[in-house]
Amino acid sequence: DTGVSQDPRHKITKRGQNVTFRCDPISEHNRLYWYRQTLGQGPEFLTYFQNEAQLEKSRLLSDRFSAERPKGSFSTLEIQRTEQGDSAMYLCASNNLGVSQSTGELFFGEGSRLTVL
Amino acid sequence: RKEVEQDPGPFNVPEGATVAFNCTYSNSASQSFFWYRQDCRKEPKLLMSVYSSGNEDGRFTAQLNRASQYISLLIRDSKLSDSATYLCAVGQRGNNRLAFGKGNQVVVIP
Numbered sequence: 001d002t003g004v005s006q007d008p009r010h011k012i013t014k015r016g017q018n019v020t021f022r023c024d025p026i027s028e029h030n031r032l033y034w035y036r037q038t039l040g041q042g043p044e045f046l047t048y049f050q051n052e053a054q055l056e057k058s059r060l061l062s063d064r065f066s067a068e069r070p071k072g073s074f075s076t077l078e079i080q081r082t083e084q085g086d087s088a089m090y091l092c093a094s095n096n097l098g099v100s101q102s103t104g105e106l107f108f109g110e111g112s113r114l115t116v117l
Numbered sequence: 118r119k120e121v122e123q124d125p126g127p128f129n130v131p132e133g134a135t136v137a138f139n140c141t142y143s144n145s146a147s148q149s150f151f152w153y154r155q156d157c158r159k160e161p162k163l164l165m166s167v168y169s170s171g172n173e174d175g176r177f178t179a180q181l182n183r184a185s186q187y188i189s190l191l192i193r194d195s196k197l198s199d200s201a202t203y204l205c206a207v208g209q210r211g212n213n214r215l216a217f218g219k220g221n222q223v224v225v226i227p
Contacts, residue, residue, distance in 0.1 A: 035217075040125065040219065041219055042123075042204050042217035042219045042220055043217045045215070048213060050213075055213065056213060091161075104149060104208070105151065105163050106206075108161050110160050
C-alpha cells in the first residue's frame with residue numbers, strides 16, 4: 001500500500017497525558033498537512049509542511065500542539081497535557097506542489113482517532 | 118462568516134432519485150474547488166474536482182458559479198452505496214490549504 005499511512009489508528013488516553021501521532025505521506029509528495037475533524041464537522045486545518053519547513057499554522061494549533069517533519073518525509077504531531085476537547089480524528093494528508101502553487105487535491109490517510117477520558 | 122458553508126442535512130433520497138446540494142464560499146479569490154466523499158468514520162476521498170465549465174463523472178455532475186460563489190453537486194439515479202457525507206473543499210490563491218465545509222449527509226433509502 002503506497003498511500004498515506006497514520007499510526008496509531010486509535011488512541012485512548014487520560015486527561016493530562018501526552019500523545020504523539022505519526023504520518024507517513026505518499027513517498028514522492030513534498031507537502032504534508034495535518035487536519036482535525038470532530039463529529040459533525042468538516043476537517044479543520046492545523047498546519048502544513050513544504051518538505052521539512054512548517055510554513056503555516058492555524059490558530060487552532062495551541063501551544064500544547066507541536067508538529068515536526070525533520071527530514072521532509074514522515075511527520076509527527078504531539079499533543080501535550082491532553083484535554084477532553086482534544087478528542088477528535090487527526091487526519092494527515094499529502095500532495096506534491098511547488099511553493100508558489102495553490103493547494104490541489106489532498107490525499108488523506110485513514111486518520112488517528114483520539115479519545116481523551 | 119465561515120469560509121465554506123454547507124447545509125449538513127441529512128438529505129433522505131429514495132433510491133433512483135436525483136439529489137442536489139450546494140456549497141457556498143466566502144472568499145472571491147478562491148480558485149480550486151473539490152467534492153470529497155466521506156464514509157462514516159473513514160477518511161475523506163476525492164470524488165471530483167470542479168472546473169469552471171462544470172464537469173460530469175458518470176452519475177455525478179459538479180458546477181461552479183463564481184458570480185454567486187457556490188459550487189453544486191448533483192447525483193442522478195441514486196444508489197444505496199451513495200449514502201455518505203459529501204464534503205466541499207475550497208482552495209485560495211496563495212493560501213496553501215483547503216478549507217472544508219461541514220458536509221452534506223446523504224442517506225439513500227430503498
